[in-house]
Amino acid sequence: xxxxxxxxxxxxxxxxxxxxxxxxxxQPDPVTxxxxxxxxxxxxxxxxxxxxxxxxxxxxxAFGFLAFPAPRAAAQRFCTACLMAAQNLATRHTAGIVxxxxxxxxxxxxxxxxxxxxxxxxxxxxxxxVILLNFWATWCGGxxxxxxxxxxxxxxxxxxxxVVLGVSLDADGWKLVRPFITEKKINYRVMIGTDDIxxxxxxDQALPVSVLIDQSGRIAATHVGLPEKSAYRAEIEKLLDGKxxxxxxx
Amino acid sequence: MNASSxxxxxxxxxxxxxxxxxxxxxxxDRVARIIARVxxxxxxxxxxxxxxxxxxxxxxxxxxxxxxxxxxxxxxxAGLDELRRQTRRARYERLLGLVRIVPxxxxxxxxxxEHERVRRVLSVMARRxxxxxxxxxxxxTYDEVAATLDLNPASVGTLLIRAxxxxxxxxxxxxxxx
Numbered sequence: 332x333x334x335x336x337x338x339x340x341x342x343x344x345x346x347x348x349x350x351x352x353x354x355x356x357x358q359p360d361p362v363t364x365x366x367x368x369x370x371x372x373x374x375x376x377x378x379x380x381x382x383x384x385x386x387x388x389x390x391x392x393a394f395g396f397l398a399f400p401a402p403r404a405a406a407q408r409f410c411t412a413c414l415m416a417a418q419n420l421a422t423r424h425t426a427g428i429v430x431x432x433x434x435x436x437x438x439x440x441x442x443x444x445x446x447x448x449x450x451x452x453x454x455x456x457x458x459x460x461v462i463l464l465n466f467w468a469t470w471c472g473g474x475x476x477x478x479x480x481x482x483x484x485x486x487x488x489x490x491x492x493x494v495v496l497g498v499s500l501d502a503d504g505w506k507l508v509r510p511f512i513t514e515k516k517i518n519y520r521v522m523i524g525t526d527d528i529x530x531x532x533x534x535d536q537a538l539p540v541s542v543l544i545d546q547s548g549r550i551a552a553t554h555v556g557l558p559e560k561s562a563y564r565a566e567i568e569k570l571l572d573g574k575x576x577x578x579x580x581x
Numbered sequence: 582m583n584a585s586s587x588x589x590x591x592x593x594x595x596x597x598x599x600x601x602x603x604x605x606x607x608x609x610d611r612v613a614r615i616i617a618r619v620x621x622x623x624x625x626x627x628x629x630x631x632x633x634x635x636x637x638x639x640x641x642x643x644x645x646x647x648x649x650x651x652x653x654x655x656x657x658x659a660g661l662d663e664l665r666r667q668t669r670r671a672r673y674e675r676l677l678g679l680v681r682i683v684p685x686x687x688x689x690x691x692x693x694x695e696h697e698r699v700r701r702v703l704s705v706m707a708r709r710x711x712x713x714x715x716x717x718x719x720x721x722t723y724d725e726v727a728a729t730l731d732l733n734p735a736s737v738g739t740l741l742i743r744a745x746x747x748x749x750x751x752x753x754x755x756x757x758x759x
Contacts, residue, residue: 348718359613
């Protein structure tokens, strides 16, 4: 019974599927089809060859980088420069490049830390000078970029009442920082910071952080990340030009 | 083994560079006809047939194994995919009102034609069941259907009966008992 039913259904379905047969006079055209196929496979072959060449070129370049140190070092420098540029772009928006108006400036939290020679450095002791307080670390790429700028600023504006103070946040302390100071020929005073001080200046979240403090000990600008050198210079010069002019101009 | 199967086997036995054109010459007619059963437009069916051979040319695994079975399966799938695309497109166009709502007498006639109804039913059924019905109705034996669809030959009969019942159920649901 069940088999009969299945057979009936089968016949019924077959009858309907039989209506799908193309008209008897229709004949597929293999000549046109083959021409199309040749055209497509030819295109694909050319495409495949171009990929082969690209792969060979990439392998050769990779081999060059691996085998010869000079291009490898160049590539490394290039990558570092790209990274710095990207970091610069990324931080440009967060870094305020305009000095705050004098009325809005808040007092810089005071602290005392020992410098590399063991002498205590108190922040409030520099009142009357423009201070660039720079939080940094030896492992921080952006910090390494701006250190030469800070050396230059110290040299250029030191006689005009400007001072750079570096606060390193390296966990290994002087063991790492002392040789670094010697190697980079840092000409300003460097201290080892604490987490507490870093947190008070917002340097516990990102590095480098640079704080420009005016002659009255108030925070005029804070840069998180790597700012533009020209912006740094303009701000320092503005602050050095005098309190009244800065406050009035801004 | 028929003549076309021998030709394919011969190509495979050479084992060197895959001779696509030999396979094309022996199988194109059958592949195009399988697709044309599902796709109403003959020119489109031939385009899709060329696409199937192109796929074969790109697929090394397909060249090494049961090439003939692979081609039939790919042909049925290409036809069914095109059918589903057409059905989907028609539905969207209706929904978006991009085409006229009132069909022409020719369209009504075409829609009522048996082959058009069969196509619609095939396009909404489970893909594997549609493939099974089409391959079987194209004259493939149980063993060939099993090899083409990677099925156990012993279960082809049962699966085919289920597919036929599913087809009948869907057809009656749409067009009533006739």
